[in-house]
Amino acid sequence: MSKYASWTHGKLPLPELLELKRRGQKIAMVTAYDFPSGRIADEAGVELVLVGDSAAMVVLGHDSTVPATMEELLLLTRAVTRGAKRPLVIADMPFGSFQVSDDDAVRNAVRFVKEAGADAVKLEGAGPTLSRVQAIVGAGVPVMGHVGLTPQSATMLGGFKAQGRTAEKAERLYEDALALEAAGCFAIVLEAVPAAIASRVTEALQVPTIGIGAGAGCDGQVLVWHDLLGLYEGKAPRFVKRYADLGDAARRALEAYVADVREGRFPEEQHTYAIPDEELDAFEAWLGARV
Ligand code: KIV
Numbered sequence: 001m002s003k004y005a006s007w008t009h010g011k012l013p014l015p016e017l018l019e020l021k022r023r024g025q026k027i028a029m030v031t032a033y034d035f036p037s038g039r040i041a042d043e044a045g046v047e048l049v050l051v052g053d054s055a056a057m058v059v060l061g062h063d064s065t066v067p068a069t070m071e072e073l074l075l076l077t078r079a080v081t082r083g084a085k086r087p088l089v090i091a092d093m094p095f096g097s098f099q100v101s102d103d104d105a106v107r108n109a110v111r112f113v114k115e116a117g118a119d120a121v122k123l124e125g126a127g128p129t130l131s132r133v134q135a136i137v138g139a140g141v142p143v144m145g146h147v148g149l150t151p152q153s154a155t156m157l158g159g160f161k162a163q164g165r166t167a168e169k170a171e172r173l174y175e176d177a178l179a180l181e182a183a184g185c186f187a188i189v190l191e192a193v194p195a196a197i198a199s200r201v202t203e204a205l206q207v208p209t210i211g212i213g214a215g216a217g218c219d220g221q222v223l224v225w226h227d228l229l230g231l232y233e234g235k236a237p238r239f240v241k242r243y244a245d246l247g248d249a250a251r252r253a254l255e256a257y258v259a260d261v262r263e264g265r266f267p268e269e270q271h272t273y274a275i276p277d278e279e280l281d282a283f284e285a286w287l288g289a290r291v
Contacts, residue, residue, distance in 0.1 A: 021207070028221065030048075033080065049084045050092060051118070053095070053151075054224050059076070093105070125146070137183070148163045193211075
């Protein structure tokens with residue numbers, strides 16, 4: 001049995017996401033930010049790799065995703081697309097790269113495809129984002145939507161907290177998701193949304209929903225690489241499941257290395273290069289004669 005949910009070879013064809021939803025097969029998505037994480041995600045069989053603007057926090061050490069720039073996201077996306085061959089690689093459009101105008105949004109989305117090899121882009125929000133989605137899709141670049149908790153507008157949403165928890169807000173979220181589908185999105189991320197609402201949205205949409213803190217009723221799930229692998233310090237949101245503690249493993253490995261260096265246990269013979277005896281003798285003779 002193939003490790004992939006789908007049956008084709010090479011790059012996952014985008015329309016297969018619809019087929020996976022139709023067949024009730026769940027879609028796995030993870031973020032990645034460099035060549036090795038893209039390669040490992042591919043080897044693990046995920047369908048979608050997101051070069052998230054979460055990089056601003058988990059890779060670059062900012063307090064929010066807002067400072068992420070086009071140049072930073074382009075650099076990271078280039079590295080990820082070199083590693084992730086089979087999955088669709090989606091570049092997250094950073095704050096400021098699509099808010100100003102449709103033209104700006106198209107120009108920046110095209111840069112991700114042409115300069116970084118991305119297969120698609122992701123945009124946060126609905127409302128004014130809808131015309132951006134139409135414009136980018138119209139230019140031939142597939143777009144993933146993102147509603148619920150949209151970290152780029154966390155200040156306006158009152159912080160990093162669940163969305164759609166009143167009937168009125170849930171109605172709005174439902175309509176936003178439908179509008180994003182109508183605008184041309186091929187999939188929609190639902191972040192920090194009550195499971196019951198996410199299930200209803202999922203049933204209403206033809207395109208797949210990818211949940212993060214949105215329950216098991218979504219068509220797929222996404223987690224941030226550093227959260228999943230235990231590489232991020234600080235309080236994780238309740239929707240994070242940690243599958244490994246690589247941060248702790250890395251710390252312990254580095255402590256062992258530091259101790260070995262200090263105690264002279266590293267490097268050993270096996271880590272060093274030899275020189276033929278006669279060459280060494282000649283060198284020593286030269287050294288002895290040198291004034
Ligand atoms: O930037 C990101 O990592 C994201 C995911 C949490 C969906 O947008």
